[in-house]
Amino acid sequence: MFRATPVYRGLVALTLVIAVVGLAFAPPIVPESRRTVTLLAFLAFAVVCALGLVQVLRGRIELRDDEIRVVGLVGHRHYARDRIVDARWEKGTPVALKLTDGTWAKLPDTGHSNTRVAGAIRAWLNESGKSSRGDSDD
Numbered sequence: 001m002f003r004a005t006p007v008y009r010g011l012v013a014l015t016l017v018i019a020v021v022g023l024a025f026a027p028p029i030v031p032e033s034r035r036t037v038t039l040l041a042f043l044a045f046a047v048v049c050a051l052g053l054v055q056v057l058r059g060r061i062e063l064r065d066d067e068i069r070v071v072g073l074v075g076h077r078h079y080a081r082d083r084i085v086d087a088r089w090e091k092g093t094p095v096a097l098k099l100t101d102g103t104w105a106k107l108p109d110t111g112h113s114n115t116r117v118a119g120a121i122r123a124w125l126n127e128s129g130k131s132s133r134g135d136s137d138d
Helices: 006-029 032-058 114-127
Strands: 060-063 067-072 075-080 084-088 096-099 104-106
Touching (some): 006 032, 032 067
Antiparallel strands (some): 096 104
16 A cells, blocks of 8 residues: 655645644734735635645555555545556656556555556556556557
């Protein structure tokens, strides 16, 4: 299972702290004419940060016996082992699963090395005796 790393969770939590501190201290130092706008902006920022923190704490990639389950903020997705051809990534992009119908399913970034996540998925695919490299006609 791949959960967000402690550093990744800490950065999101720090952002939430900054939003709450800004919400508490910014309105008194802002001129009266812009106080409401500033308060609403910091409130919106705090809500978005809180949702981000919940997403990071709840989100994970689970390698189960017969499927990969991706859990997020608003539900989860399942990818059956027999539908997955390969797991790949490129610099600057998260790991993606190549499915048997030729489509790609992007996995969320958990803060772990993409090489490690893709390697774990390939090893998981090989446990079933299935080739993890897929077609080479890309």
